[in-house]
Structures are given as structure tokens and as C-alpha cells.
Amino acid sequence: MFFKFSTMEKIFNFIKQRKEVALATCNKNGNPALRIFQIMLIDEQEKILYFATSPKKEVYRQLQDNSNIEILGFADNVSVRISGKAFFDIPDAVCRKIYDENNVLQRLYKQYTDLVYFSLPIKKAVYYDLNQATPIHECFTFENI
Numbered sequence: 001m002f003f004k005f006s007t008m009e010k011i012f013n014f015i016k017q018r019k020e021v022a023l024a025t026c027n028k029n030g031n032p033a034l035r036i037f038q039i040m041l042i043d044e045q046e047k048i049l050y051f052a053t054s055p056k057k058e059v060y061r062q063l064q065d066n067s068n069i070e071i072l073g074f075a076d077n078v079s080v081r082i083s084g085k086a087f088f089d090i091p092d093a094v095c096r097k098i099y100d101e102n103n104v105l106q107r108l109y110k111q112y113t114d115l116v117y118f119s120l121p122i123k124k125a126v127y128y129d130l131n132q133a134t135p136i137h138e139c140f141t142f143e144n145i
Contacts, residue, residue, distance in 0.1 A: 007127050
């Protein structure tokens with residue numbers, strides 16, 4: 001039996017396998033600021049990605065000033081771009097789970113409360129696959145988020 005994945009399933013499979021993504025914010029002058037981030041947790045049903053950072057970092061200050069963000073992952077001629085707004089109202093249980101399941105965070109920070117956690121509800125997702133004879137380019141917009 002042949003099972004064809006939907007493009008949204010391909011997007012989630014892609015980011016689950018490659019959790020390191022480029023995350024773009026805007027600096028205080030309105031210019032793009034880009035850095036590598038790790039997706040800490042993925043909620044496929046709600047279409048939400050979770051991240052952690054230090055409240056001492058510039059990225060945290062930028063997100064406080066302008067919550068619009070975009071992430072980009074690329075591998076094997078496939079790119080996934082996701083955009084939306086960062087939200088910092090994360091349940092304590094989710095924050096603990098992210099910290100408890102990430103050895104790097106535990107190595108760098110003494111306790112989970114040393115970090116700030118934010119989510120990216122997916123507002124827009126773009127899937128681009130150059131491996132096909134005719135490239136696949138699909139865009140999804142979720143207005144209810």
C-alpha cells in the first residue's frame with residue numbers, strides 16, 4: 001500500500017529531523033538579525049514550536065521589542081520557512097519539560113528558571129523541494145493563530 005505524506009506532514013518531519021534552524025528577528029534599527037536556534041519542542045496538533053533562550057541575550061530584547069520572527073531550515077535541497085509571532089506565556093510544565101529533556105540547557109544553565117521560553121504558533125509555512133523535476137513550492141497560512 002502506498003501512503004503519500006501531506007506537505008504539512010513533510011514540514012513537521014523535516015523540522016523534527018533537523019531541529020537547528022536559522023531564526024530571524026529585527027534589531028532596534030529594524031534590520032534583520034539572524035542566528036542559529038534549536039527547536040526545543042514541537043506540538044504538531046496545535047502547530048506550535050517552542051524555544052528557549054537566556055533573558056540576558058540580545059535576541060530576547062529584540063523579541064520584546066518586536067515579536068515577529070521567521071525560521072528557516074535547509075537540507076538536501078529542501079527548505080522550510082515558518083513565520084509568526086513569539087509568545088512568552090508558556091506553561092511552567094512545558095518549560096520544565098524543555099529543560100529536563102535538553103542536556104545542553106542543563107549543562108549551560110543551573111536551573112530551568114534561568115531561561116525564558118517562547119513559542120512560535122505557525123502563522124505561515126513554506127515548503128520548497130528542489131529534488132523534483134518540477135520543484136515543489138507550497139505555502140500554508142493559518143489565520144486563526
